[in-house]
Amino acid sequence: MGQRKPIMAANWKMHKTIQDIKVFFESFLQLVEGVDDREIVIAPSFIGLSDACRMTVGSKVQIAAQNMYFQEQGAYTGEISPTMLKSAGVDLVILGHSERRHIFGEDDSLIARKVRSAADHGMAAILCIGETLEEREAGLTEQVLSSQLLLGLALLESGHFASISIAYEPVWAIGTGRTASPEQIQDAHGFVRGTVENMAGEAVAQQIRILYGGSVKPGNVREIMSLEDVDGALVGGASLEPESFARIVKYE
Ligand code: PEP
Numbered sequence: 001m002g003q004r005k006p007i008m009a010a011n012w013k014m015h016k017t018i019q020d021i022k023v024f025f026e027s028f029l030q031l032v033e034g035v036d037d038r039e040i041v042i043a044p045s046f047i048g049l050s051d052a053c054r055m056t057v058g059s060k061v062q063i064a065a066q067n068m069y070f071q072e073q074g075a076y077t078g079e080i081s082p083t084m085l086k087s088a089g090v091d092l093v094i095l096g097h098s099e100r101r102h103i104f105g106e107d108d109s110l111i112a113r114k115v116r117s118a119a120d121h122g123m124a125a126i127l128c129i130g131e132t133l134e135e136r137e138a139g140l141t142e143q144v145l146s147s148q149l150l151l152g153l154a155l156l157e158s159g160h161f162a163s164i165s166i167a168y169e170p171v172w173a174i175g176t177g178r179t180a181s182p183e184q185i186q187d188a189h190g191f192v193r194g195t196v197e198n199m200a201g202e203a204v205a206q207q208i209r210i211l212y213g214g215s216v217k218p219g220n221v222r223e224i225m226s227l228e229d230v231d232g233a234l235v236g237g238a239s240l241e242p243e244s245f246a247r248i249v250k251y252e
Contacts, residue, residue: 007232009041010239031246053089070117082121108151116155133172173214189229218247
């Protein structure tokens with residue numbers, strides 16, 4: 001992993017009321033006190049963002065949005081903009097999550113505009129990519145990953161890459177309890193880093209952080225984080241309880 005500071009990120013999806021978020025932080029912040037050699041990120045739903053930002057002031061926890069639209073404002077019912085997120089104190093956003101792609105039909109060209117918009121608004125972004133089970137079984141994993149990377153990052157200029165991280169999340173491992181093997185994870189992460197190198201050069205490829213997501217738990221995080229090209233984790237189910245996510249953050 002070298003000099004890359006790990007990012008341990010929670011994606012709460014459509015879970016937790018504002019009250020639940022308060023209860024979570026009351027114990028979680030104590031559990032991760034003193035952890036400063038890795039970044040801790042929590043992505044609540046939109047409704048919880050402002051409160052989560054307030055509750056984590058003065059802590060090391062960074063609050064992220066799970067999605068956003070690329071425009072600043074306008075007739076886009078149900079959407080939220082980068083400027084709105086920034087006004088709530090949020091400057092990190094997860095983009096292209098597989099649930100956005102597969103349930104809500106987001107395609108690579110829309111995701112690319114969102115990635116560019118995040119960069120234009122000084123927001124960091126975690127771009128999620130990953131193959132389905134059918135694609136893996138058909139031997140298409142690398143083709144899918146390279147296409148999602150090339151298209152998703154297509155609108156960036158070289159100076160933008162510093163604020164981008166990638167999350168490799170095989171769709172078949174998300175929320176299924178089925179984790180990719182260490183070899184599958186390292187192979188995919190190595191491939192992602194190589195693809196970024198082809199796109200943006202070796203220096204960018206060496207600094208970009210590549211997170212793994214897909215049924216990460218306290219019991220498997222240590223082995224996953226020991227892999228050479230894994231620089232963090234994006235965690236759904238096992239991030240909902242403070243003790244569980246604190247153990248994942250510490251992975252020791
Ligand atoms: C995710 O939501 O990005 C995810 C990886 O979920 P889970 O950890 O539940 O598989």
